[in-house]
Amino acid sequence: MxxxxxxxxAPILAGFRWRSDATSADGRCPLDQLxxxxxxxxxxxxxxxxxxxxxxxxxKYDREQEYPWEIRDALAEAGxxxxxxxxxxxxxxxxxxxxxxxxxxxxxACGGVxxxxxxxxxxxxxxxxxxxxxxxxxxxxxxxxxxxxIAFGLSERPAGSDASGLLTNAVEDxxxxxLNGSKKWTTNGGAADIYSIFAVTDPASKSRRISAxxxxxxxxxxxxGRKEDKMGIRCVPVVELHFDNCRVPKNRLLGxxxxxxxxxxxxxxxxxxxxxxxxxxxLAAGALELATVYATQRKxxxxxxxxxxxxxxxxxxxxxxxxxGRQLVYAAARACDAGAPExxxxxxxxxxxxxxxxxxxxxxxxxxxxxxxxxxxxxxEKFMRDAKITQIYEGTNQVQRLVxxxxxxxxxxxxxxxxxxxxxxxxxxxxxDLARAERASADA
Ligand SMILES: Cc1cc2nc3c(=O)[nH]c(=O)nc-3n(C[C@H](O)[C@H](O)[C@H](O)COP(=O)(O)OP(=O)(O)OC[C@H]3O[C@@H](n4cnc5c(N)ncnc54)[C@H](O)[C@@H]3O)c2cc1C
Numbered sequence: 001m002x003x004x005x006x007x008x009x010a011p012i013l014a015g016f017r018w019r020s021d022a023t024s025a026d027g028r029c030p031l032d033q034l035x036x037x038x039x040x041x042x043x044x045x046x047x048x049x050x051x052x053x054x055x056x057x058x059x060k061y062d063r064e065q066e067y068p069w070e071i072r073d074a075l076a077e078a079g080x081x082x083x084x085x086x087x088x089x090x091x092x093x094x095x096x097x098x099x100x101x102x103x104x105x106x107x108x109a110c111g112g113v114x115x116x117x118x119x120x121x122x123x124x125x126x127x128x129x130x131x132x133x134x135x136x137x138x139x140x141x142x143x144x145x146x147x148x149x150i151a152f153g154l155s156e157r158p159a160g161s162d163a164s165g166l167l168t169n170a171v172e173d174x175x176x177x178x179l180n181g182s183k184k185w186t187t188n189g190g191a192a193d194i195y196s197i198f199a200v201t202d203p204a205s206k207s208r209r210i211s212a213x214x215x216x217x218x219x220x221x222x223x224x225g226r227k228e229d230k231m232g233i234r235c236v237p238v239v240e241l242h243f244d245n246c247r248v249p250k251n252r253l254l255g256x257x258x259x260x261x262x263x264x265x266x267x268x269x270x271x272x273x274x275x276x277x278x279x280x281x282x283l284a285a286g287a288l289e290l291a292t293v294y295a296t297q298r299k300x301x302x303x304x305x306x307x308x309x310x311x312x313x314x315x316x317x318x319x320x321x322x323x324x325g326r327q328l329v330y331a332a333a334r335a336c337d338a339g340a341p342e343x344x345x346x347x348x349x350x351x352x353x354x355x356x357x358x359x360x361x362x363x364x365x366x367x368x369x370x371x372x373x374x375x376x377x378x379x380x381e382k383f384m385r386d387a388k389i390t391q392i393y394e395g396t397n398q399v400q401r402l403v404x405x406x407x408x409x410x411x412x413x414x415x416x417x418x419x420x421x422x423x424x425x426x427x428x429x430x431x432x433d434l435a436r437a438e439r440a441s442a443d444a
Pocket of ligand 1: 152153154155159160161162230238392393396397399402
């Protein structure tokens, strides 16, 4: 199996047999048997930390809008920052699937912690996918053991959905690159030690205008700017970055070759979007669990509200949508790990479906709580606030639809054989005409 910058393994379902005696540990995922032992190991570690450490602290860090270093420490101690990093660079040799399982579990307890973790994959994927061996050896081990955090700086004030329009530039000067400009909305900024920064290195070029450059905390001329006050995911900082004649050594150019930055950014987003989808799906799953428990406890008209069919309909639709989202996230993650040719479309579909689904499910979960759901004393409104951003970052869902449609239209060439069965308005023949012509030629 293709792994991110790592070595191959056999497809996980080869020789699969269902064990009739096995049940999932807590009944929350009836399809546990479809995972490898490694998948379950990392998922269960994440679930333990989510239940024991993240959930009790979620409201505090949401209120204070501070980075939860104690949660980072617990994740690092459990080895979770290494799940997507190859063993030769200090990780555990997993891939996007393990990443998604961990993000799902953390997001079930707190969507902010889900992205606080996942953003390190977003930041490190450029190095994993395109870095030189020296760059991988220099940066990945300290990310894998959680000692150093990393961020991804692509977006700028004028360049959001149109990321290729970014303006931050880098110019060669002797043994250095000199960066000037600003980045907007860099998640993990300030907390992170390492930054994958995208900058214009060849303004005259159309296709090779942008390069990725690794910037470190403390590089001269690099400053953390304004920290945003956000609707959700409040425990993780989102900041501006400023580069004022920021000098970094030449060997920080990603992959040692200029002009490939936009390609590297798109390759990264293809593999990171299932992580956003997992964050959204985990949020939806967590909201569904809370709503289900609440519905069995809250009584009106002398009965638990879970006995009312309209509440049952809400819960049933929520559960079916969560499961559909979960399977699409896992399919997209497996497509990434297998290096499937359609991973761009799969990743975009998982992000689109799971994040739109999470917005609906978390909103319905608030509805199940009634007026109490609207209050900050209850944990459910935070799920709805945290879910909103998943429809926006790493490409808005409008952009995901563009990506999916573009790929579908490209693939239409493979379906040329169907054209003969479709009478078009300007087509000379209807299907009936074609059948008549075939009969006539057979008779002749
Ligand atoms: C909390 C947060 C964290 C973030 N973290 C990071 C990060 O770590 N690193 C990073 O690089 N970026 C990050 N971003 C940036 C994020 O990826 C962008 O916000 C996103 O890509 C959208 O860009 P924009 O906000 O400029 O919106 P715009 O591009 O201005 O879009 C505005 C609206 O127009 C729509 N639209 C735009 N173009 C089209 C089109 N062609 N067709 C149809 N509709 C269109 C959009 O869907 C949206 O609804 C973050 C953003 C936020 C809010």
